[in-house]
Amino acid sequence: MVILRPTPESLDTDVLIIGAGPAGLMAALTLSRLGIRVKLLDRRVPGETAGQADGIQPRTMEIWESLGIGAELKAVGSHIHRSVMYVPNDDGSGIKEASQTLTLPLDCTPHPYTLCVASSMTEGMLIRALAERGVIIDQPFVPKSMQIVKTEDDARVSYVEVTVAGLHEDYLRINGVRQADRGKLIDIPEAVKAGHVIRAKYVLGCDGARSWVRKAVGIALEGETTDLVWGVVEFTPETNFPTMRASNVIASPLSGGILHVPRENDTARVYIRLRRDPNTVAEGETQGSASQDSQEKIIESIEKAFLPYTMRLTNVTWCNEYKVGRRVASAFSSANCVFLLGDAVRTHSPMAGQGANGAMADACNLAWKLAYVLQGRANPDILDTYEAERRAHAMELMKFDRDIFEAFRPGVFTADAYINVRDQKVMFMSGVGVKCESRLTVPDRERVAPGLRIGERVPWAGITRHSDWTPSNLLDLMAYNGHFKLIILPGDIRDPLVAHLFSAFSWKLVESLRKDVIKFLDIFTVLDVPKETSCEGLHLPPAFRITENVYADEDGRGQAQQNGRLYESLNVRPDRGAAIVVRPDGITAMVTGVRAEYVDGIVKYLDAL
Numbered sequence: 001m002v003i004l005r006p007t008p009e010s011l012d013t014d015v016l017i018i019g020a021g022p023a024g025l026m027a028a029l030t031l032s033r034l035g036i037r038v039k040l041l042d043r044r045v046p047g048e049t050a051g052q053a054d055g056i057q058p059r060t061m062e063i064w065e066s067l068g069i070g071a072e073l074k075a076v077g078s079h080i081h082r083s084v085m086y087v088p089n090d091d092g093s094g095i096k097e098a099s100q101t102l103t104l105p106l107d108c109t110p111h112p113y114t115l116c117v118a119s120s121m122t123e124g125m126l127i128r129a130l131a132e133r134g135v136i137i138d139q140p141f142v143p144k145s146m147q148i149v150k151t152e153d154d155a156r157v158s159y160v161e162v163t164v165a166g167l168h169e170d171y172l173r174i175n176g177v178r179q180a181d182r183g184k185l186i187d188i189p190e191a192v193k194a195g196h197v198i199r200a201k202y203v204l205g206c207d208g209a210r211s212w213v214r215k216a217v218g219i220a221l222e223g224e225t226t227d228l229v230w231g232v233v234e235f236t237p238e239t240n241f242p243t244m245r246a247s248n249v250i251a252s253p254l255s256g257g258i259l260h261v262p263r264e265n266d267t268a269r270v271y272i273r274l275r276r277d278p279n280t281v282a283e284g285e286t287q288g289s290a291s292q293d294s295q296e297k298i299i300e301s302i303e304k305a306f307l308p309y310t311m312r313l314t315n316v317t318w319c320n321e322y323k324v325g326r327r328v329a330s331a332f333s334s335a336n337c338v339f340l341l342g343d344a345v346r347t348h349s350p351m352a353g354q355g356a357n358g359a360m361a362d363a364c365n366l367a368w369k370l371a372y373v374l375q376g377r378a379n380p381d382i383l384d385t386y387e388a389e390r391r392a393h394a395m396e397l398m399k400f401d402r403d404i405f406e407a408f409r410p411g412v413f414t415a416d417a418y419i420n421v422r423d424q425k426v427m428f429m430s431g432v433g434v435k436c437e438s439r440l441t442v443p444d445r446e447r448v449a450p451g452l453r454i455g456e457r458v459p460w461a462g463i464t465r466h467s468d469w470t471p472s473n474l475l476d477l478m479a480y481n482g483h484f485k486l487i488i489l490p491g492d493i494r495d496p497l498v499a500h501l502f503s504a505f506s507w508k509l510v511e512s513l514r515k516d517v518i519k520f521l522d523i524f525t526v527l528d529v530p531k532e533t534s535c536e537g538l539h540l541p542p543a544f545r546i547t548e549n550v551y552a553d554e555d556g557r558g559q560a561q562q563n564g565r566l567y568e569s570l571n572v573r574p575d576r577g578a579a580i581v582v583r584p585d586g587i588t589a590m591v592t593g594v595r596a597e598y599v600d601g602i603v604k605y606l607d608a609l
């Protein structure tokens with residue numbers, strides 16, 4: 001509902017985030033890193049767990065690195081490099097190994113594996129990173145009502161007013177109120193300890209699949225209910241199964257399709273497709289526990305599935321059965337001031353380990369755009385690109401989810417069918433191959449660098465800093481600091497003409513860019529020369545930071561050292577060079593030649609944000 005009010009003197013916060021799961025925590029962290037005031041609330045009591053995501057994909061680890069976090073989880077989590085497929089053995093009494101493969105090609109990312117850690121550990125890391133920035137979660141809090149307010153003097157200016165209620169932890173504990181039921185307590189005086197109004201420029205609905213925010217702005221989830229019921233168990237295995245440190249996909253003649261993933265501290269999680277009537281299981285009830293009877297059946301089926309190996313499930317910490325809908329929101333935002341992220345905007349099966357990863361990617365995509373608008377560096381219509389880019393991802397995910405689900409259908413499930421689906425989508429699953437397409441990504445029509453995938457994150461390519469020979473990588477330069485990056489590949493500057501053209505380009509660039517744009521632009525140069533080459537003849541403006549930001553296209557150390565791989569992989573034309581504009585979220589946005597006549601294109605792009 002939209003109402004008119006006088007312009008307030010000030011707002012309580014720039015961005016109010018409702019829900020502190022992976023989407024909300026990442027949104028709060030990225031926004032606060034960019035200097036945006038945030039408030040974050042959640043209906044959970046501190047320390048109470050909610051999410052179940054344990055598979056962290058390579059692109060998420062890269063994003064964490066760009067924020068300076070993640071090392072602690074990589075140290076404790078289980079790294080899944082190896083995937084093994086099992087099929088029925090010859091007499092159908094159990095299983096035998098059929099094939100094995102790498103989880104991911106080794107040369108596409110510094111983290112070619114899935115990291116498996118409990119979701120509470122991932123959330124804990126994000127909460128600690130937020131606390132270091134002075135951001136704490138208001139909890140247990142629930143929203144009561146929300147209004148979009150237009151100001152009377154300028155109808156284009158709006159903000160959002162949300163009435164929230166703090167809940168008594170004792171009331172929740174004594175009455176055993178489930179997380180899903182806490183929103184219903186707002187009219188029970190004994191349950192509510194405080195209520196107040198928060199006025200924010202933007203509200204982010206990060207409140208999960210049954211999002212209150214989504215319903216409050218009248219956005220529907222559209223899609224289908226799947227007819228397959230899954231069981232999931234977390235436990236400590238006692239076993240002689242030979243590939244416990246790999247992820248295992250098992251086509252058991254006795255129990256059907258099984259997916260096993262190793263976890264931290266020698267624990268494990270197993271998903272099993274259950275022969276249950278889908279009508280007996282409620283959609284989206286992923287947090288609870290299965291009945292004792294169901295748990296016993298699930299555990300028995302899993303133990304049987306590993307025959308002829310012994311598998312005993314001890315110390316079972318979670319066992320549930322669930323059915324998931326495959327749905328995408330009809331809109332990702334309302335009135336350009338309420339945005340939906342994560343499960344609030346799409347739901348699907350957890351089979352491919354995508355939900356939490358996608359939720360965190362949503363946050364990274366949206367946060368810098370919100371920061372740019374709030375800081376007056378971009379027009380509000382840049383926010384439309386959030387839906388354009390993330391809806392395409394959601395639709396591709398739905399298709400992938402359908403394919404992988406169908407691969408597990410009883411009767412048709414084979415290791416080959418699974419591998420087929422997986423192999424086709426391995427880069428998408430890893431997050432590394434997810435593409436953003438909107439007005440912010442400009443196709444390379446002149447084929448300046450045909451090997452560059454515009455709309456994907458910058459390639460993982462080893463380089464060497466020219467001044468001190470420090471080995472580095474293009475990805476290492478992509479700090480999530482709110483700055484655009486310009487990666488310039490001028491060519492072989494030992495050729496005086498190339499050096500001259502590069503110099504002319506560089507001076508025209510800094511003269512043409514507005515001061516407030518150049519302040520938020522990090523310029524890096526990668527030369528197509530060995531690192532020993534002298535740069536004395538290069539005459540570049542100070543913004544090019546020749547000591548810190550000039551690199552040689554030289555990968556590796558010692559004998560393994562190789563020159564020219566980046567230029568070669570991007571297919572950069574030696575007569576033109578390439579200047580790659582990269583967005584603050586590490587996504588390549590456009591590429592031009594390194595000649596003075598191309599500067600206007602770069603300036604126009606950055607001016608038109």
Ligand SMILES: Cc1cc2nc3c(=O)[nH]c(=O)nc-3n(C[C@H](O)[C@H](O)[C@H](O)COP(=O)(O)OP(=O)(O)OC[C@H]3O[C@@H](n4cnc5c(N)ncnc54)[C@H](O)[C@@H]3O)c2cc1C
Binds near residue numbers: 023024143208286354
């Ligand atoms: C069994 C299982 C396994 C999975 N495995 C993986 C995996 O390996 N990898 C992966 O990426 N994903 C996985 N997922 C999916 C993943 O858990 C979700 O996609 C992810 O948690 C979504 O994050 P989110 O922040 O959008 O929502 P949630 O994690 O649901 O967080 C929503 C938050 O909002 C709060 N909230 C909700 N309503 C309100 C309200 N009215 N007021 C205040 N607060 C509210 C909740 O308390 C919660 O903290 C799995 C899911 C399941 C069920």
